Amino acid sequence: MQVIDGDILAISRLVYELCGLTLDASKGYLIESRLGDIAKTAGCANFAELAQKARSADGRAIQTAIIDAITTQETLFFRDQSPFDTLQYKVLPDLIDARAGTPFARRLRILSAACSTGQEPYSIAITLCETLPDAALWNINIQGVDISNAAIRQASYGHFADIEMQRGMKPHLMTKYFQREPGGWKAKDELRAMMTFSRRSLLQPIADMGPFDVIFCRNVAIYFDAPTRRELFFRLADRLTPDGCLFVGSSECLVDLGPRFAPRHHCRGTYYQPCSADSNVLSFPTTGPLSQAIASLASCR
Ligand SMILES: C[S@@+](CC[C@H](N)C(=O)[O-])C[C@H]1O[C@@H](n2cnc3c(N)ncnc32)[C@H](O)[C@@H]1O
Known part of the structure; x- marks a missing residue:
């Protein structure tokens, strides 16, 4: 699924509210690669619709999936020593x-x-x-x-x-x-x-x-x-x-x-x-x- 006009604003607002992460216009690839499957599974035609669904009364599970996917969990033992x-x-x-x-x-x-x-x-x-x-x-x-x-x-x-x-x-x-x-x-x-x-x-x-x-x-x-x-x-x-x-x-x-x-x-x-x-x-x-x-x-x- 490709990012289209209006998607980045809708998703970046949601992500900012959910976890404080800032996604600017250059992050379209990140939205596509990390949230594409979630949008498909939720039956959304685009990412703006995904954001809307996540905000709905029964959007809790989608919010959780978005947070898990969009956050960068890179870590290692004794990082930086x-x-x-x-x-x-x-x-x-x-x-x-x-x-x-x-x-x-x-x-x-x-x-x-x-x-x-x-x-x-x-x-x-x-x-x-x-x-x-x-x-x-x-x-x-x-x-x-x-x-x-x-x-x-x-x-x-x-x-x-x-x-x-x-x-x-x-x-x-x-x-x-x-x-x-x-x-x-x-x-x-x-x-x-x-x-x-x-x-x-x-x-x-x-x-x-x-x-x-x-x-x-x-x-x-x-x-x-x-x-x-x-x-x-x-x-x-x-x-x-x-x-x-x-x-x-x-x-x-x-x-x-x-x-x-x-x-x-x-x-x-x-x-x-x-x-x-x-x-x-x-x-x-x-x-x-x-x-x-x-x-x-x-x-x-
Ligand atoms: C790059 S990892 C850092 C892990 C570890 N502190 C380290 O330095 O190896 C960033 C972590 O921050 C978490 N994170 C992002 N936004 C967060 C928030 N608003 N509250 C709590 N954790 C958050 C992510 O889920 C991710 O696991």
Whole structure:
């Protein structure tokens, strides 16, 4: 099915409202290739009719299919590596030192926002287990959210095909944290026990979530327009603890969003900490015993 006059406007408005993604006139090929089958199955003569059907009272299933098809779920284990090194060798030791002796010692809350099929939150969980040998005794929750039903289904089941495992999963971690299943590998219960997944749009209010010690929100805001991106990161900053840390994608940067986000650098990794409106960064001690011990062990790779 080919895109005709009026299709792009109708579909791009719908997609923007459903998930915040912007599709301009140059994206006709994307609409054809990703939504063509859905339009055919729904018995629509063109894409404008598909948009209309999706908006109708019984258009929920079509909306879900459109979201699953139009979103880009590209992801891999330990994507870009440096955020996971920074988490392991800097952020976690600092948090653990800062929380020692408080009621929040041994408690970690982490959000993987736009987690796709789960490779990011599973990489976070493995990083935690590799950092904290007694992780099972900790009160840890890694929450994965994504707008795509299909992605969240795979993430919560925790099954990854061989080809997905070959993208970023180190062999010794694969056999340690996954077990063989027909067609791929399934995450072991000890990993899955620390994770929860839900379908959720980042455009919706998130005030009921968190607070989180660490938020990963990578490679999704690049698809949003400037006001949507800005608003999203401000809402995420509100869901961080004062000493919490926010990781964004390797091609993303928050300096244009002003002093609310203080960049922190560790080796090749960058993360952001929230600043209160009237003060400098609410920093936490970074020279505690665990930080020092781990810093002396870890070299920047
Ligand atoms: C390119 S993937 C990034 C996955 C992972 N964060 C990473 O960096 O590897 C983008 C994900 O954002 C999700 N997404 C797009 N719009 C969204 C929204 N409004 N709310 C939540 N998730 C969204 C898509 O479904 C997709 O899984």
